Amino acid sequence: MASNYGSDQEMERALREHFEAEAEDLRAPLSLWESIGGRMDLQPTRHPVTQVRRKILGALKQNWFPMMATGGAVAVAASAVFLASRATQDEFSMPEAIAAAAPAAVATAAPAAAAPAATAAPARAMPAATPAARVVIKEVPVEKVITQEVVVEKSVERPVQAEAARRAPPAAATAAPQAAAAQRVATPALARPPATTFQDYTRQPFVATAEDAVSTFSLDTDRTSYQLALSWLQEGYEIEPDSVRAEEWINAFDYGFELPADDWGFAITSDVAMHPLDGSKHLVRIGFQAAEVADDRPLNVTLVLDASGSMGDGNRVDIARSAAEAIRQSLRPQDRLAVVHFTEGVIHELTVEHTSPDASAVQRSIQRLAPHGSTNVQAGLNQGVRLADRIRQERPEAYNYVILMSDGVANVDATNPFAILESAYDRNALNPLRLITIGVGINNYNDVLLEQLAQHGNGWYRYLDNAGQARSTFSRDNWLALSTPFADQTRAQVTWDPDLVRSWRIIGYENRVTSDQSFAEDRKEFAEIPSGAATTVFYEIELHDRALERAGQEVILANVELRWVVAETGQSRSQRTEVSGRLDTGLSASGDPLLEFGAIVALSADRYGGLYDGDYVAEISRDLTELEDRLQSLHGSLGGLGAYQDFRFMLEHMAERARAQAPPAAPTGYSR
Structure with missing residues (x-):
């Protein structure tokens, strides 16, 4: 170690x-x-x-x-x-x-x-004259399980904002716009919260079909990147471009996909529309909607609770307690629950091995969560995996979940997600341990650790901003859906027609894209899809002239294949369909405001994520301003949704920041 x-x-x-x-x-x-x-x-x-x-x-x-x-x-x-x-x-x-x-x-x-300091001395235990550092982690391909190299870059000194005052739960998709607007913070946006760590991915380029006509990627149902960005803005911080994972912004919203006709597989739908920002390109949307299935198999759940000192910031402990208690209350009599607390090591006196969710020992252990000491995520997960493996052998018919609640700030023993997973590796592929990571906190937060643990631990990742959101996320109905796995190792492969499509690029999915050869393999880093969940992907494409000549017709542009492992039986399955649509249809003329909304979300996240690229700031500013206008045009059809209001709030700030960073327009030579 x-x-x-x-x-x-x-x-x-x-x-x-x-x-x-x-x-x-x-x-x-x-x-x-x-x-x-x-x-x-x-x-x-x-x-x-x-x-x-x-x-x-x-x-x-x-x-x-x-x-x-x-x-x-x-x-x-x-x-x-x-x-x-x-x-x-x-x-x-x-x-x-x-x-x-x-x-x-x-x-x-x-x-x-x-409070303002009485002298020029720092308010925290760090040299006042030293600028804050932005942590950038060089990207690692999905298929390479290696230690990531951390590079600390000097940047301008960033202001620190207290986390004591917390907002109300974010508006649900059906909430009134007034409720969403009431949560907003009117204070000027600041820089990112201090001591936050994200992976700085390179945006996907256009790929010529003459060189590679195949796109392979893992599905993704996470939406933490979007939830973090919304929380930052509501706390008065700016959205950091390197925190944006466009696929998690896209998948934060419900696009109303129809469920499959049976519970055997997925409903795969595709749409083609003219590009809203570039008349020479088109957009393609592909949606993968999982069936809703009822599964009464019992659950073995192991809560691994971070009790380190950093959890004392703001209301992190309250959020973790509320989430743990909500999970406990959502479990059924046939389920079993264990609790592990960790700081620099496991707190054995608070450990409760698997028992009834209603056991008084479980309730006492959850309520006694208190922050102190350092953070040894490895020790906590190792203990959680040991308990989970033991109960799995005793109850092989049950699904098994290990749920880590933490701010991700590991500082004792292994701190790299792959090293942590290696020590807690689960080799049972037929009945796997599914690692769910729950992130809490604003300042001092390691998104990379939590996201990678879930991705490579056969689970999913969520961010909780307050105790109310914790209770709603793990309400009985939500928990029953989230804890019912429909598909494991789920990945897709899109093969473009090189006679019609000149080039293509996938929006987002930078850490989900994988080699074409890996598509035939069942691998843990490919996504788990819960019952009834959906994944959406957008592509930008350039067409050959011969395709544009058929603009008024239904044109087949690609084939898509989906592969997964049935969670209940371990059987491998696949599903194929065509990607087709009319090439003369604009987004506004599609008749589906949610299609246009999703395109705006995808393009906004994609463009804003490249804001640190100084060569394209003016172009990014122009695109975000145009997308802002397009979003406003949807107010009549979507303005009653809290999700629309929240994203409009975010896009306004993103566009304004881009305009502020864009270089001034070149002089024209004309008088005013």
């Missing part, structure tokens, strides 16, 4: 040296520590919480924590811990003591962190 201990020591030493040189005036006098320590020694030693107070006091005395080293802040923190210990006369365990002290400490620390 890899260890980060050495690098942590280097960081701590560098920070300590910095503050010894730069922040001497912020260190509390020794007499203050001795006074507080003396007061604490007068408390009854029979309470184990005294040890917790001493640990907190010891942490406050460290040179690398100057923000809390001022006399007033120290007194408040010490008082909070003291009051927590006086709140009960019962003996505390270590997690209980921390759970009791954490709310008071967070309540006093949040205003202090948000």
Whole structure:
């Protein structure tokens, strides 16, 4: 197992040296520590919480924590811990003591962190003069399970915004537009939240069919990239282009695809329309709609809960508790539930092995989730997989889910998703363990880890922004659908007709595109599709003149094949159909406003994701402005949907940012 201990020591030493040189005036006098320590020694030693107070006091005395080293802040923190210990006369365990002290400490620390500093010293334990770093991870092909190389690029210093004030749950697709508008934040957009990590993918290029007429990719039902972007804007932050995965924006919406006639396979539909931004191109949409099936097989569920210190930011613990409790309440009597807490290691006293969801031990364990310590995701997942494998052997007829709830900030042992998965590898392909990752938090968030764990762990990835959203996501009806797998290892292959199609490019799916040869293989990184779920893909294509001559006819442009493994039986299946449509139909004339809406979403995400490419900023700005106008034209048919209102809010900010970054127009030579 890899260890980060050495690098942590280097960081701590560098920070300590910095503050010894730069922040001497912020260190509390020794007499203050001795006074507080003396007061604490007068408390009854029979309470184990005294040890917790001493640990907190010891942490406050460290040179690398100057923000809390001022006399007033120290007194408040010490008082909070003291009051927590006086709140009960019962003996505390270590997690209980921390759970009791954490709310008071967070309540006093949040205003202090948000208030302007009295001096030029930093409000966090980092050198004030050092610009924030944007973490960019070089992309790795899907089929290569290797350690990713992390490159830290210097960037302009980014502002920090407190996460204490949280918004209401995002509007559902049927919510009134007033409800969606009420959630918006009127403050000017800032830069990205600090310490967020995303994969910086290169957008897919156009491919000439003369060179390669085949497009192969894994399906995807995740929508976290869109949910994160919406949450950022509602918190007053800008959307970072490198956080955009266009396929997750596309698949965040319901396009009303018809269900298949039976529950055997998928309904595959295709549409062709003239390109709204380029008259020389066309758009193709392909939709894959899974059947809705009822499956009464029991479930074995293992909750792996991140209890590390970073989970104390904002309302992360509240979200994780609410999600865990919602899952517990949605389980049936025949299901079994286990709970694992982890920090720098597994908290064994809070571990509950698989039992009835209604067991009091399960409920107590969920409620005792409290943040402290470092983050060893590997240890937590290893323990979760061990418990899940044990119950799978005892109950082989059940589906098996391991659900990780975390902000993804792993900093102990393995921190790379592939290294973590290797240590917790599941070799049972017939009845696999399905890894679901649930992300929480705004600042200090590792999207790469959570997304890759789910993708290569035969599961799916969701982001939760608040406790209400957690409860609705895992309501009984939603959970029954999400926990009923319809298809495993699901992938598609589109073969374009080179006589009609000159070139093609897929929008998004950068980390889902795979080699044509892999299409014949059943592989874990290919998607799990839950019952009733849909996946949508858009292509931009260029046609030969001979195809354009048939513009008024129904034209077959490609064939598409879908392959998957039946979750219930392990049997491999495939399905084929044609991709066809009329070439003279514009989006507005298609008669389907959801087709046009989906095209606007796809193109907006695709263009905005390339905003860091300075050579095309003017073109991107122009495209986003035109898409903004097109979206406005759909207000009459879709304006009553909360989803439309939310995306309109996002596109307005995206277009404005692009216009602000675009170079000024060249002078024409004419007078005004």
